[in-house]
Amino acid sequence: MAVPTASLQSFTKSPLCSLLSTTKFNSLCVSSAVVSPSPTFCLKSKYNSFRFCAAVVKASSSPQTNRMEPMVPPYNVLITGGSKGIGYALAKEFLKGGDNVIICSRSDERVVSALDRLRVETGKQHVWIPMQGTKCDVREGENVKSLVAFAKQKLKYIDIWINNAGSNAYSFKPLAEASDEDLIQVVATNTLGLMICCREAINLMQNQPRGGHIFNIDGAGSDGRPTPRFAAYGATKRSVVHLTKSLQACTLAELEMQHVKNVIVHNLSPGMVTTDLLMSGANTKQAKFFINVLAEPADVVAEYLVPNIRSIPTNGSTKATYIRFLTGLKAYTQIFSRIAFGARRNRYFLED
């Protein structure tokens, strides 16, 4: 009996066990280890008991996993900054798929007109905006909290939260010439706003039986490549991708550490979309070339993205994904066909 006790001691002294050291777990380990008759068995049972401990910890810390419900359509979708551009196109596409959608925006009148257009264009009524007269600025924690409260009251739960609100201040200039207000606006909307939204979304979703999926929209610069003339925007988008990574997309991620299993954070890459954000920068030859070759209208992008987004909860997937519209292969093919056959020349802008 000498050997097992020794190994038992070493086990109870190990940092892993001290991590989970409550009297209850220790007693569990002790009971299962002492019973084991031989050293080899002891090792094995040690392992088992540890796993058992870990399972107990997880189960007790997140009781909602026990009564997890499958996610079934129609989904409840919340899109920040959904009054124009990609957000609007995504909302339209989700509505066509029969989902319930909440959109919000900084500007009250823009979001109201977007709501009207959505209802007319899709012929469906299940789209909402937060209470009229209350703007929703993602940079303000209070605004986001009231948005969550509204969503809860209206739809009970949110399955898909898309952090789409982003800004470039619609100006393309070297950093040294950009105005301070623009820079602050860009960083605050893209980074601060997104972080607050992420936090609120996780808070909301981890208490939902169905769990939830969060999608962060990336942009130019998110792969770390330089983005001259919109340096601040690129930096914020890079930080968005990094935030997703820290939260989910790796083995030692934050949500895993906290045993939040029912909330998954994804990245969503729409590529180049012919929205105001991009088109306002089309004043150099190079920019015009690339916009003509690579950019697509928001509707086309949304038609591709939305089925992909919807397939994630449909398949019950719990893995973080990175959905890309403009993959590298696609981009290179388009550039090649442009150079070889002159395809897509002068598509949006007159070149030369």
Add this chain to the structure above:
Amino acid sequence: MDMVAKVHVSTLVCHHYYNRGSGHLSPPRNVVRRVVTTWDPLIVKGRRRIVVQPCRSFKSEDVDEYVKVKEPVNKLVGAIRSAVWSCSKPSLRTENKYREAIEKLEERLFLLALYVGRYIITMMSTGVVMFVGFQLSGGDSQMNELIWYSWVGGIIIGTMIGSNLVLDEVARAGPRNVVITGSTRGLGKALAREFLLSGDRVIVTSRSPESVDLTIKELEENLKQAVNAATGSAGKKLAHAKVVGMACDVSEPVDVRKLGKFAADELGYIDIWVNNAGTNKGFRPLLQFTDNDIQEIVSTNLIGSILCTKEAIQIMKTQSKGGHVFNMDGAGSGGSSTPLTAVYGSTKCGLRQLQSSLLKECKRSKVGVHTASPGMVLTDLLLSGSTIQNRQMFNIICEHPETVARTLVPRMRIVKGSGRAINYLTPPRILIALVTAWLRRGRWFDDQGRALYAAEADRLRNWAESRTRFSFTDAMEMYTESTWISVFSLSVVCAFIILSSTGGEKLPSPSLPLLLPYSSKDASGGADSVSAEEENFNRQTVASTSWDVEVKTLNLKSYPSLLLTI
């Protein structure tokens, strides 16, 4: 220049002497007889100074260092001390004057010994390369001739590169005007102090005016002590040093503009702007950060850096000499995930991307944008909310802000061009940290995670005394790259000779003189008269240029012979 030229004349002689078959290497007596006869024990000591370093850096570097190094020195110098004592004038025999004279003498001797020691090491490395060359050539007179020619060529090229670097250094000397944001504590303060003690004019900033005032007072006190302690050229260097400051919240555009104006008024122009201000707010999951926390982190780290960079670039664009902006890296800069500091990590990651964009934007201007990476520094930012396990890890890889600043600042001062990354945790440092991990247990924290290191004031006192010495890791960095070059060139020479002899075919003769010059060049450096850090830097630059050349030569010349043997 004078110095350099003299050294290289004697190099030649030294090697003739060596080649005549003496087993060990010592400077020839007929040339530097005086040095040999008078300072012979000191040469040994000078070399030991470099060899002895390992023990120092493995222990708590700053605390015992002074005593440890002093001891052997005292023994060695004791003899000379008594010799001087016996032959000195009676007027000097009062205790104080005697001590002063001895101290001055010691200082000179140290300096000389440093040069001699460095010189011997460089000579030895060329000697080894040449010796192997001779061995391999197997007494072939044509080969021997080639080796001699290439060696002479190497000396000449090395001298030219070295003197060029020295001249460059002299031209670029002089005080820099430096702005450091967030510099009232932690690394920022250490950087400010180090710049100040290098003779620069420094502007410290922080959000609170009180801490700015306190910091200015403290740094002025440090400067005063340094000026009092300094003698000769060191004192002259510090003559222009000054420190001023103002309160500035980097996330407020108005404040940043004020800071730019203040710096321009106070200093005239700005050479270096360091965006050091950054905050972390503890190690917690994102869900537990409040709105204000997130806002503060994002606005300090990202908005603050962007606004300050913008202001700095705007100012520097109008300056005739341009300027350099440094952004500080942090955890997450490389793109690896940072759980529990998700917000901090993602801002730092964004900054790295910003750097690459700025690099493109500033391509044609005189403004350089760089990053500086301090590695892991024992400051509040890191220590707040760290667990015992964390602290055990800190033991291995962390350093005090002063240590880091001492390495970063000389490099920041002489940075050139744009897009440089100045890192503290370089591969050799990481390697040494990992290799000596078992020695480093309990370096800063004990098993319970209690801090073992001295408070800042005590640290500074000890540290001021060891300031002028260079640490082992510095020395290692200085020699690793040149050693690698030596090893590489050595292997190239060996391969060349082996291939040419086994192939049975003589290769065109110009290839060897092209190969060997660079092997002996790094050793003959020529930068003997610059200080340790500068030397370190020069060597790196030299090494990187010569590497390219060598690789090219290798590719061009060794292909035919390779094919032949196959």
